[in-house]
Amino acid sequence: MAEAMRSGRRIVIVGGGTAGWMAAAVLARVLKGRYGTIELVESAEIGTVGVGEATIPPIQFLNHLLGIDEVDFVRKTQATFKLGIEFVDWTRLNHRYFHPFGPHGHTIDAVSFHHYWLRQRAKGDTSDIGDYSPSTVAARMGKFQPPAPDARPGGPVIAYAYHFDAGLYAQYLRGIAERNGVKRTEGKIVQVTRRAPDGFIDSLVLENGTRVAGDLFVDCSGFRGLLIGETLKAPYEDWSHWLPCDRAVAVPCEGVAAITPYTRSTARPAGWQWRIPLQHRIGNGHVYSSRFISDDEATATLLANLDGRPLADPRPLRFTTGRRRNSWTKNCISLGLASGFMEPLESTSIHLVQSGLFRMVSLLPRDGFEQATVDEYNRLTNIEYEQIRDFLILHYHAVERDDSPLWNYCRTMEIPDSLRHKIDLFRARGRIARFDEQLFAEPSWVAVFLGQGIQPHSYDPVADVMPEAEVTARLARIREAIRRMADALPTHADFINRHCRAD
Ligand code: FAD
Numbered sequence: 001m002a003e004a005m006r007s008g009r010r011i012v013i014v015g016g017g018t019a020g021w022m023a024a025a026v027l028a029r030v031l032k033g034r035y036g037t038i039e040l041v042e043s044a045e046i047g048t049v050g051v052g053e054a055t056i057p058p059i060q061f062l063n064h065l066l067g068i069d070e071v072d073f074v075r076k077t078q079a080t081f082k083l084g085i086e087f088v089d090w091t092r093l094n095h096r097y098f099h100p101f102g103p104h105g106h107t108i109d110a111v112s113f114h115h116y117w118l119r120q121r122a123k124g125d126t127s128d129i130g131d132y133s134p135s136t137v138a139a140r141m142g143k144f145q146p147p148a149p150d151a152r153p154g155g156p157v158i159a160y161a162y163h164f165d166a167g168l169y170a171q172y173l174r175g176i177a178e179r180n181g182v183k184r185t186e187g188k189i190v191q192v193t194r195r196a197p198d199g200f201i202d203s204l205v206l207e208n209g210t211r212v213a214g215d216l217f218v219d220c221s222g223f224r225g226l227l228i229g230e231t232l233k234a235p236y237e238d239w240s241h242w243l244p245c246d247r248a249v250a251v252p253c254e255g256v257a258a259i260t261p262y263t264r265s266t267a268r269p270a271g272w273q274w275r276i277p278l279q280h281r282i283g284n285g286h287v288y289s290s291r292f293i294s295d296d297e298a299t300a301t302l303l304a305n306l307d308g309r310p311l312a313d314p315r316p317l318r319f320t321t322g323r324r325r326n327s328w329t330k331n332c333i334s335l336g337l338a339s340g341f342m343e344p345l346e347s348t349s350i351h352l353v354q355s356g357l358f359r360m361v362s363l364l365p366r367d368g369f370e371q372a373t374v375d376e377y378n379r380l381t382n383i384e385y386e387q388i389r390d391f392l393i394l395h396y397h398a399v400e401r402d403d404s405p406l407w408n409y410c411r412t413m414e415i416p417d418s419l420r421h422k423i424d425l426f427r428a429r430g431r432i433a434r435f436d437e438q439l440f441a442e443p444s445w446v447a448v449f450l451g452q453g454i455q456p457h458s459y460d461p462v463a464d465v466m467p468e469a470e471v472t473a474r475l476a477r478i479r480e481a482i483r484r485m486a487d488a489l490p491t492h493a494d495f496i497n498r499h500c501r502a503d
Helices: 018-031 059-065 070-076 113-122 134-140 166-179 226-231 295-303 349-362 371-397 405-412 417-429 442-451 468-487 492-499
Strands: 009-014 036-042 080-082 084-088 096-100 161-163 183-186 189-194 201-206 211-213 216-219 236-238 247-253 263-268 271-277 282-288 315-318 322-324 332-334
Touching (some): 009 018, 009 211, 018 036, 018 059, 018 166, 018 216, 018 349, 059 161, 059 349, 070 166, 080 492, 084 134, 096 134, 096 442, 113 442, 113 468, 134 468, 166 183, 189 226, 216 226, 226 332, 247 295, 282 295, 322 371, 349 371, 371 442
Parallel strands (some): 009 036, 009 216, 036 183, 084 263
Antiparallel strands (some): 084 096, 236 322, 247 282, 247 315, 263 271, 271 282
């Protein structure tokens, strides 16, 4: 595949949703006009998917790279702060647990904290694992303030991300991209031309006849995958036998109480419902499996479970969970929904755009496309997708629920060998399997394993080395330091009102 790129490299991004504008902003910022030109084509007539409001902490790296001022960004995107996700009714009805951002406690003598907690618990300690997580304790109290840059080393630090209006975020990034030299072209692509004999994409033809030529195409065209799927026919791997939800209905509503600093996910008989508080409204959606509930029933369930008055008509969405086997095919790299989709249970889609982009920057072609580079991009992308897939399946599979056909199916289904291994390893001695390109680190797996009722039979024997009195004292000190830190914080609502209320 040693195809020469023409001099004056031309990157063409198809799509102006969150993925397209993230790509444009990052590439423009990193390449500084010295690699070639960047052009983004979008069609107002087609529009964007318009959902995607919850994020995870690595988005702070992206915002930092783009030179974004946090207060300005929170104001302009109606954002709030997110400390984790509360899962309600997942394990069983009337049960809830919290998946926080950041660690529980800290590693002691190379042994992860949760092993000491498991050891103490085996001896009768009743403290909750969440008592050792700064984000959990602050979330329970509805408190938040970003940690000071000079926070005491070793002291408790809150990890956080954001909830925001995805449309406003895309506009925010568009401003950055255009200021950094990205050319925006409005128009509907009606034809994609390919060159002989290798079938690489040559140009896009717009409805008004304009031709946009390029060397490297970034497909951010949404679910349809205009270039990667419709043009290049890159195969799509369907994972709906493991993650059977295939539809969603979304509706914003009025907020009637103080803004909570976390997402809530409530399991329903044929899926689950998200609740994402923004400054000006609450985003809600019901993700469900069309095998187990009709669209009308799913919408009725959503509308019956809102905090306040709906602010728009319910919006239906359809998807097939899975991914492109090769997100990079020929001279096209797909990002966002064009590359694959996993339901927003752990808010991973926007992050997958970010990590795909960073990977792309680290493997950017220069004068041609080497197959080894393309293979490496696809290898790393596939590992990341599979790790997230396993994490999501865990939520569905490790349940006691037997009150509906969806839960009976998920509880008893075959799961990937890779997840089976992770569950067996944790059950045996609380250990977490480690992989490269793993987005969710040990604390996340621990929180969800325990939350979903998977109890380890034992713990790491090295945790027994420390005398019991010392472990007891250390755990008490950690709990106390976190409680004191959280006590001193303002409420999340007060912090926003004082520092970053939208105009
Ligand atoms: P889109 O927003 O669909 O954008 C596609 C772009 O391509 C548009 O600009 C369109 O005009 C353009 N286009 C398409 N065809 C043509 C053509 N022929 N000519 C010209 N232009 C064209 N992610 C999260 O991280 N957190 C969440 O909480 C979350 N919640 C979600 C909930 C649901 C129900 C769904 C479905 C997704 C959710 N996501 C979430 C995912 C998130 O919405 C997307 O990852 C993100 O918005 C990126 O979308 P996109 O830019 O790939 O596609």
